[in-house]
Amino acid sequence: MTIQACGLTLNRGARTVLASVSFELNRGELLGLLGANGAGKSTLVAALAGELVPQSGTIHLDGTPLDRLDPHAQAHLRAVMTQQAGLAFDLSIGELVAMGAYPFASASPELVRGWVDEALAQADLSGMTQRMFSEISGGEQRLAQFARAIVQCLGAVSSGGHGYLLLDEPLAGLDPRHQVLLLRAVQGLARGGSIGAMLVLHDVNAAARWCDRIGLVAEGRLIACGAPADVLTPDNLRAVFDVDMAVLPHPLAPGRLLVVELDAPAHGPGPGRS
Secondary structure, eight states, X not given: XXXXXXEEEEEETTEEEEEEEEEEEXXXXXXEEEXXXXXXXXXXXXXXXXXXXXXXXXXXXXXXXXXXXXXXXXXXXXXXXXXXXXXXXXXXXXXXXXXXXXXXXXXXXXXXXXXXXXXXXXXXXXXXXXXXXXXXXXXXXXXXXXXXXXXXXXXXXXXXXXXXXXXXXXXXXXXXXXXXXXXXXXHHHHHTTSEEEEEEESOHHHHHHHOSEEEEEETTEEEEEEOHHHHOOHHHHHHHHSSOEEEEEXXXXXXXXXXXXXXXXXXXXXXXXX
16 A cells, blocks of 8 residues: 655646656655755645646555545545644644544544544643644644644544555754654654655754655655665765765664765755755
């Protein structure tokens, strides 16, 4: 069971934002997506979420073309957390997190409460159900949205046995402790074998430390995708970020890598970077 993208090309005006991108997201794995600003990572998430329609290429969700699944069917299998943590109207944290259960109308109130309690605990928001979304910090708002996505994944596993989690820059605005908490929670969901998770990240070392596979995106193209040791090479990192980096064995995490920036870009930001 996978999310499979094949030959995705997506234009915005005259600009090609994705160019013939192909990859798979499998159950039981964390796939990290790295790239410079403007490389096309968020556009790829939006395409997988059904929010943007590519000009060419296909997306299959567990073997079914995405465009043949209505939004309710998609929500039964896949949870999405976008970069924007805000709400159009105010809710309590408990109400927001419980929204993750909306696709599962047949779930009992007791079951939903269990999902919500588990998600709040994983997001370090237990005891905050009555707080209003507008009253908490930006980082806590992001964690509340993360908890909502966890509830949706728990519902998907409960109803169909598996699901997928797409997180666009989930670490933005989080302190180091909560970054680790979030990554550990996602890893725990994936290690259970029922969830496949894709995370858009800007921290190369977070990807190297936590992800099973890493995809590198440069100017709309997926230039490499595979195990961190195969993908995180000085040549690949220079091609993506225009910065020289050294890749070393991690001194404290056996089998993992440590990436060290060596110098600043020699020629300024490249195309599509900001």
